[in-house]
Every structure is written in structure tokens, then in C-alpha cells.
Amino acid sequence: MPERTARAGGMLASELHLLFRRRRTWALFAALAAVPVLIGLAVRVSTGPPRGRGPAFLDQVAGNGVFLAVVGLLVSVPLFLPLTVAVVAGDSIAGEASQGTLRYLLTAPVSRAGLLLVKYAVIVVFCAAAVLVLAGTGVLVGLVLFGVQPAVLLSGDTLGLGASYARIALIAAHVAVSLLGLGAIGLFLSTLSDVPVGVMAAIAVLAVAAQIAGSLPQLDWLHPWLFTEHWTGFVDLLRQPVLWDSFVDNAVLQAGYVLVFGALAYGRFATKDVLS
Amino acid sequence: MNRGPWKKWTPAVAVSVTIAALAAGGSIAASARTDLPDRTPQDVLEMVAAHEVEGFSGRLAASVELGLPQLPGEAVRDAEAQDTGAVDARLAELLALVPGTHEARVFADGHDRSRLQLLDGAEEKNLIRNDDELWFYDSVEDRAVHATLPAGGAGHGESTDPWRGDGALPTPERIAERVLDRAEAHSTVTVEEGTADSGRDAYTVRLDPRTDETLVDSVLVDVDAQTGMPLGVEVRAVGQDEPAVSVAFTEFTPGAPDAGLFDFEPPAGATVEEQTLPDCGPWSGAAGAREDGNRGPVSGDRARGEVVGDGWETVVVMPAGSGPGELAGSELLNELAVEVEGGRVLGTPLLNVLLTDDGRVLAGPVPQHRLLEVAGAGTGEE
Incomplete structure (x- = not known):
């Protein structure tokens, strides 16, 4: 069905256009970009924390700007990034429903499943862009404030500059993939309600609750099934040779969440009465 | 209500069932045994x-x-x-x-x-x-x-x-x-x-x-x-x-x-x-x-101690004043050890250590009573 694909493609292009034209999207990007800037400035004006205190790698930032991007990602993974994803994913269907534009979207010659796919693709693009903004700002600010040197890995091996940035790209990829499951959950929740703010809050609460559950040893049977389980697992990418376990486990886990909640979202959205 | 709406939920059910089956099947496959040539x-x-x-x-x-x-x-x-x-x-x-x-x-x-x-x-x-x-x-x-x-x-x-x-x-x-x-x-x-x-x-x-x-x-x-x-x-x-x-x-x-x-x-x-x-x-x-x-009982070098028994019953006896003897003064050890007649025993599932009152240290993967026997026999000979 090349025609339908083309129509869905056109819809995706217009939805992406809409996403990047919204002032809200850029406010979210600005908030994320502020994280490495603030950390960088704080480290620059202070004498730096003693070794072993504060977030991992923070003590290395002062000596090597390469690590600023890593610290920025590490700090943003638990809350800032999920919050931004919650805003975009929560708004995806519920926002249209509350504004009464969902009806018009459905008059377009694209199936409901196609519309869901387009909406999810927008969420995926946003996740990637958000991580890119965060990591990119970290790299640039680190370069300006501290200069760069070859990075020292946890294993004590020293990497060349190119390889160091390749590792940061890997870490960024891990973080972006980590957000895909949350995006799918958000899409499903967004089909349930016509109140986008409520959905956004629910997604953010879920992300935090899953991390709290993940920190309780009494629930260790549940841990492998939590979508937040490998969120900070990217430190394994800073070993030599790279320990791929968390990256692969995370990708498989997120794929599972995408499939389950994508299918749930389809079940709900395809049977939903769209009145407004 | 016609049956149409329910069909839309089929993917959700199918995906969940498949993942559950994969999760269960994975552990079954892991425990599957292969046929190896018999060996003595x-x-x-x-x-x-x-x-x-x-x-x-x-x-x-x-x-x-x-x-x-x-x-x-x-x-x-x-x-x-x-x-x-x-x-x-x-x-x-x-x-x-x-x-x-x-x-x-x-x-x-x-x-x-x-x-x-x-x-x-x-x-x-x-x-x-x-x-x-x-x-x-x-x-x-x-x-x-x-x-x-x-x-x-x-x-x-x-x-x-x-x-x-x-x-x-x-x-x-x-x-x-x-x-x-x-x-x-x-x-x-x-x-x-x-x-x-x-x-x-x-x-x-x-x-x-x-x-x-x-x-x-x-x-x-x-x-x-x-x-x-x-x-x-x-x-x-x-x-x-x-x-x-x-x-x-x-x-x-x-x-x-x-x-x-x-x-x-x-x-x-x-x-x-x-x-x-x-x-x-x-x-x-x-x-x-x-x-x-x-290491268990079959380990090699016991440089400083005397060895009593062999195989799984091995007991190592360190004379008073040798290396681990200074442990006796450790407060932490005092908290962990249990008082017995003639000394204190630090018990673990695999290894018992007896610190005798006269400063010797006996250790072995043996029950407590065997350590006490060896300790008793040791003093008798001296």
C-alpha cells in the first residue's frame, strides 16, 4: 500500500513540523540544556568535590570536559528526561482530544493504527532529540570550560579522543533507547483520557514509582521487569572492553514495553468513540 | 455489541501471551539437557x-x-x-x-x-x-x-x-x-x-x-x-x-x-x-x-601451622603467638565469637575457628566438638 504509506509519511512530516514549531518543545530542550551548563559552571567556580562524593564522574569533570556530557546525562536520567517525555507523550492523543482536533485528524485518510504509529514516531524523535540536546550541550560546554583530554575508563584504560566521543554517543544511545518504553506507556495512557495534564502527571509518577520499586530489595523479583531497571546501566559502557549486557538487556526490555503498550494503545484507540 | 471491538484487542493479548511464553520458555530451554558421551x-x-x-x-x-x-x-x-x-x-x-x-x-x-x-x-x-x-x-x-x-x-x-x-x-x-x-x-x-x-x-x-x-x-x-x-x-x-x-x-x-x-x-x-x-x-x-x-580441606601449603588429621577432617593448629594470634584481642572478633569451654569459637557453615584461652588458633572444616578434641589432645601431649 504505497499510497497509505505516503499519506502516513506526509502526516508524520506535518506532526514533526508541529512538534518542532511549538514553543513548549524548545522550552523543554532549553531546560535540558541548562543541566550540563549549570553543572559545568558550578564545577568551574568551585574547587570541586572530594573524590568519591557526588554523582559518579563529577570529580573527573574539572580535569576533563569529556565527562561533563556523561554527568549531565546521569543527572537527568532519573527525573528531567522522563518529565519531558511525559509532557510530549501525554499530550500526543489526549491533547488532540481535549482540543477537539482528534476528530479532524481521523478524517485524514490514515487508519487509526497509522495515526498511532505516527504519534509514536514523533515521541521517538523527541526522545532522540532531547538526549542529543543534552549530550551535545554537555560536550560543547565541557570543551569550552575545561578543555578535553583522553577519557579514563572505569577499568583504568585511557581512550583516545575519538573513542571517548564514540563512548559518549553510545551512552546517549542507551539513554535514548531507555526512554522508548516510557514513551509507549505514555502513548497508551494518552489514549485513555481527554485531560492531557492528568496523563502527563500519571506518566511522570509512573517513572518515579518504577525507580522507587527498583530500589527496594524486597521487590527484587520484580526488578528485571521494570522499565527503569537499566536506566543508569550505561556505566557499563565505560568499561574496557565494553560490557554490553545492560545495553542489550535494556534494548530487549524496552522493545517488550513498546510492543505491549503499543498493542494496548491500539486496542484502546481503535475501539475508542471519538466524539469531540 | 458486535464482536468487532474485541478483535482490536487481539494484538494486545497476543503480544502479552507471546512475551509470557518466551519468558517461561527461556528458562525451560536453559535447563534442557543435552546428550553427552558417557564418561566415568x-x-x-x-x-x-x-x-x-x-x-x-x-x-x-x-x-x-x-x-x-x-x-x-x-x-x-x-x-x-x-x-x-x-x-x-x-x-x-x-x-x-x-x-x-x-x-x-x-x-x-x-x-x-x-x-x-x-x-x-x-x-x-x-x-x-x-x-x-x-x-x-x-x-x-x-x-x-x-x-x-x-x-x-x-x-x-x-x-x-x-x-x-x-x-x-x-x-x-x-x-x-x-x-x-x-x-x-x-x-x-x-x-x-x-x-x-x-x-x-x-x-x-x-x-x-x-x-x-x-x-x-x-x-x-x-x-x-x-x-x-x-x-x-x-x-x-x-x-x-x-x-x-x-x-x-x-x-x-x-x-x-x-x-x-x-x-x-x-x-x-x-x-x-x-x-x-x-x-x-x-x-x-x-x-x-x-x-x-x-579452599576446603585439600589445600596445599599451611606454612606456619601443624596439621592434624587429613582429607575433609583436617584441622590446622597455629601455636600461640603466631600470626593470627593477635586476632584474639580484636573486639570485633569477640562480638562474633561464641564462648565455649577453653576458648571461643568463630563458627561459619564451612569453617570453624577455635581461639583457645592459651592463645592457640585451631581451624578446620569440622564440627566444633572435633576442634575441642584436637585442642584437648594438644595440651595433653605438651
């Missing part, structure tokens, strides 16, 4: 003795359940900070270090080049041997220790070489070689076919002590069916469900790893200490003591 215990022991794995990469999981009270990390730091009892500090460090589960990656290329990476959250400790160069690196303290093996010692696998002889690397291979060495003299040996933790086909050699005068219930050694390399060792203690000690490869790939892994340069800015052997850095204490605890 003797065959398998010979396989181990003759095995030649020149290079491999692997992932190790070691777990120790000694039933000791879990010491919080603060207790260790307090003991270190107070600086009053160096013995307390070392003991606390050891007790906090040993129990629980540890993960490591191991890379080896021949006998002279190896690398062990202890993984602990966002921390890592590295132990690298490249011919006669030894390196230790701790990511938390950004500290490196360097030592050079004495010329001639390297490559010959003599006991002066701390990386082979006493096994600073407590891999299943080293431990199994020790355990199986004189297995048949004191144990009933049986063999089963199975799958090692790494998912490779393996023979499981089971040793059951022929005596009741020991805390060891059984020892299980997984031997790789293809290469004869021991892939896992499990020591079970009498009256304990969980294995008291278990060291096993969870991943194992034969073949030499990237040579660059063994070529270690300490990072710029790290503290580098030069050490002369045989005091080989942070490992001489911790690893040595850990081995003594794990």
Missing part, C-alpha cells in the same frame, strides 16, 4: 588434568554464604577511621568483602597474560598480568599498584609466582584443580551430565566426603565437556540449603582476547605505587585469606 569419574578427572585452554574471555559470579552477620559499610569505615585497631579494620574489611555475590570479568591469554575485573556497581578493580608486569587499579581511589615479577619466575608457574601458585585469581579452574587433586582418596566421586551456568555442556563431578566428621556436605565441579576446563565449583555445607561457596563462569568463550587488554598503562593523574614482591599489593591480604576460607 576417572575420565572426567583426567580431562581436567589434561585440559589446555590457552585463552578465554569469561564472566565470573562468586557467591559466599557464610552466615556471618552482615556488617554495614560504615562499620568498616569507622574501624578504619579510628585507627586504633588495625586488626579490627582488616577483619571488618574482609568480612564485608567476602560474603555476598561478586561479579568479575576474566580474560586470559596463555598462563602469563590475564586480567581480572571485579565489577561493583559503578566501581571496578582491575588486576592485570602481562608476562612479568603486574598491575592493580582501583577506579574509586584512582590508584594503581605496580610490581614486577622476579626474572625466571614468570612463565614457569612456580609457587613464587603469586598469580599462579596461590592463585590471586580464584577462578573455578584453580580451585577445581586443588579440590579434584586428591579427591578420590577421601570422597565418593560421581559424575552427571548437565549444563554449566554459562550454558555450555558440562559434566558435573560430585564429591561426597566419606566421613561425617566434616562440615562439607558435598562439592560439585562443572567440567566443560568440550575443553575439560572447570567452569564452576560449588561447596555445600551440612545443614544449609544455599551453597556456602560458589564460583562459576556465567559466560565463557574460548579463544584469545584482544592483546591490548593486557597492555596496561595507568591513567594520567592516578596515584601509582611501586611494590616489591612477594608483598603483592592489596591482594596479598584479602585474596589469600579468602582462599584459605574457601
Whole structure:
């Protein structure tokens, strides 16, 4: 069905256009970009924390700007990034429903499943862009404030500059993939309600609750099934040779969440009465 | 209502059921047994003795359940900070270090080049041997220790070489070689076919002590069916469900790893200490003591002590005033030990240690009453 694909493609292009034209999207990007800037400035004006205190790698930032991007990602993974994803994913269907534009979207010659796919693709693009903004700002600010040197890995091996940035790209990829499951959950929740703010809050609460559950040893049977389980697992990418376990486990886990909640979202959205 | 709406939920149900089936099926597939050629215990022991794995990469999981009270990390730091009892500090460090589960990656290329990476959250400790160069690196303290093996010692696998002889690397291979060495003299040996933790086909050699005068219930050694390399060792203690000690490869790939892994340069800015052997850095204490605890009865050198009994009933008697004697003053030990007639006993599922009132230290994988008997007999002779 090349025609339908083309129509869905056109819809995706217009939805992406809409996403990047919204002032809200850029406010979210600005908030994320502020994280490495603030950390960088704080480290620059202070004498730096003693070794072993504060977030991992923070003590290395002062000596090597390469690590600023890593610290920025590490700090943003638990809350800032999920919050931004919650805003975009929560708004995806519920926002249209509350504004009464969902009806018009459905008059377009694209199936409901196609519309869901387009909406999810927008969420995926946003996740990637958000991580890119965060990591990119970290790299640039680190370069300006501290200069760069070859990075020292946890294993004590020293990497060349190119390889160091390749590792940061890997870490960024891990973080972006980590957000895909949350995006799918958000899409499903967004089909349930016509109140986008409520959905956004629910997604953010879920992300935090899953991390709290993940920190309780009494629930260790549940841990492998939590979508937040490998969120900070990217430190394994800073070993030599790279320990791929968390990256692969995370990708498989997120794929599972995408499939389950994508299918749930389809079940709900395809049977939903769209009145407004 | 027509049946239409329900069809839309079919994908959701199908995906969930498929994932549940995959999750369940995965564990069934993992426990499926393959058909290996039948081998007698003797065959398998010979396989181990003759095995030649020149290079491999692997992932190790070691777990120790000694039933000791879990010491919080603060207790260790307090003991270190107070600086009053160096013995307390070392003991606390050891007790906090040993129990629980540890993960490591191991890379080896021949006998002279190896690398062990202890993984602990966002921390890592590295132990690298490249011919006669030894390196230790701790990511938390950004500290490196360097030592050079004495010329001639390297490559010959003599006991002066701390990386082979006493096994600073407590891999299943080293431990199994020790355990199986004189297995048949004191144990009933049986063999089963199975799958090692790494998912490779393996023979499981089971040793059951022929005596009741020991805390060891059984020892299980997984031997790789293809290469004869021991892939896992499990020591079970009498009256304990969980294995008291278990060291096993969870991943194992034969073949030499990237040579660059063994070529270690300490990072710029790290503290580098030069050490002369045989005091080989942070490992001489911790690893040595850990081995003594794990090794069981058939271990080799007991340099300073007198040995009473043999096989699984072995008891080591350290005379008063020898090394561990100073432990007697340790407050931490006093809290852990139980008063008995004539001394105090530090009991673990696999090892009992008796500190007699006259300063001797008796240790062995034997019940408490046997230690007391040996202690009593010892005083009688003197």
C-alpha cells in the first residue's frame, strides 16, 4: 500500500513540523540544556568535590570536559528526561482530544493504527532529540570550560579522543533507547483520557514509582521487569572492553514495553468513540 | 455489541501471551539437557588434568554464604577511621568483602597474560598480568599498584609466582584443580551430565566426603565437556540449603582476547605505587585469606601451622603467638565469637575457628566438638 504509506509519511512530516514549531518543545530542550551548563559552571567556580562524593564522574569533570556530557546525562536520567517525555507523550492523543482536533485528524485518510504509529514516531524523535540536546550541550560546554583530554575508563584504560566521543554517543544511545518504553506507556495512557495534564502527571509518577520499586530489595523479583531497571546501566559502557549486557538487556526490555503498550494503545484507540 | 471491538484487542493479548511464553520458555530451554558421551569419574578427572585452554574471555559470579552477620559499610569505615585497631579494620574489611555475590570479568591469554575485573556497581578493580608486569587499579581511589615479577619466575608457574601458585585469581579452574587433586582418596566421586551456568555442556563431578566428621556436605565441579576446563565449583555445607561457596563462569568463550587488554598503562593523574614482591599489593591480604576460607580441606601449603588429621577432617593448629594470634584481642572478633569451654569459637557453615584461652588458633572444616578434641589432645601431649 504505497499510497497509505505516503499519506502516513506526509502526516508524520506535518506532526514533526508541529512538534518542532511549538514553543513548549524548545522550552523543554532549553531546560535540558541548562543541566550540563549549570553543572559545568558550578564545577568551574568551585574547587570541586572530594573524590568519591557526588554523582559518579563529577570529580573527573574539572580535569576533563569529556565527562561533563556523561554527568549531565546521569543527572537527568532519573527525573528531567522522563518529565519531558511525559509532557510530549501525554499530550500526543489526549491533547488532540481535549482540543477537539482528534476528530479532524481521523478524517485524514490514515487508519487509526497509522495515526498511532505516527504519534509514536514523533515521541521517538523527541526522545532522540532531547538526549542529543543534552549530550551535545554537555560536550560543547565541557570543551569550552575545561578543555578535553583522553577519557579514563572505569577499568583504568585511557581512550583516545575519538573513542571517548564514540563512548559518549553510545551512552546517549542507551539513554535514548531507555526512554522508548516510557514513551509507549505514555502513548497508551494518552489514549485513555481527554485531560492531557492528568496523563502527563500519571506518566511522570509512573517513572518515579518504577525507580522507587527498583530500589527496594524486597521487590527484587520484580526488578528485571521494570522499565527503569537499566536506566543508569550505561556505566557499563565505560568499561574496557565494553560490557554490553545492560545495553542489550535494556534494548530487549524496552522493545517488550513498546510492543505491549503499543498493542494496548491500539486496542484502546481503535475501539475508542471519538466524539469531540 | 458486535464482536468487532474485541478483535482490536487481539494484538494486545497476543503480544502479552507471546512475551509470557518466551519468558517461561527461556528458562525451560536453559535447563534442557543435552546428550553427552558417557564418561566415568576417572575420565572426567583426567580431562581436567589434561585440559589446555590457552585463552578465554569469561564472566565470573562468586557467591559466599557464610552466615556471618552482615556488617554495614560504615562499620568498616569507622574501624578504619579510628585507627586504633588495625586488626579490627582488616577483619571488618574482609568480612564485608567476602560474603555476598561478586561479579568479575576474566580474560586470559596463555598462563602469563590475564586480567581480572571485579565489577561493583559503578566501581571496578582491575588486576592485570602481562608476562612479568603486574598491575592493580582501583577506579574509586584512582590508584594503581605496580610490581614486577622476579626474572625466571614468570612463565614457569612456580609457587613464587603469586598469580599462579596461590592463585590471586580464584577462578573455578584453580580451585577445581586443588579440590579434584586428591579427591578420590577421601570422597565418593560421581559424575552427571548437565549444563554449566554459562550454558555450555558440562559434566558435573560430585564429591561426597566419606566421613561425617566434616562440615562439607558435598562439592560439585562443572567440567566443560568440550575443553575439560572447570567452569564452576560449588561447596555445600551440612545443614544449609544455599551453597556456602560458589564460583562459576556465567559466560565463557574460548579463544584469545584482544592483546591490548593486557597492555596496561595507568591513567594520567592516578596515584601509582611501586611494590616489591612477594608483598603483592592489596591482594596479598584479602585474596589469600579468602582462599584459605574457601579452599576446603585439600589445600596445599599451611606454612606456619601443624596439621592434624587429613582429607575433609583436617584441622590446622597455629601455636600461640603466631600470626593470627593477635586476632584474639580484636573486639570485633569477640562480638562474633561464641564462648565455649577453653576458648571461643568463630563458627561459619564451612569453617570453624577455635581461639583457645592459651592463645592457640585451631581451624578446620569440622564440627566444633572435633576442634575441642584436637585442642584437648594438644595440651595433653605438651
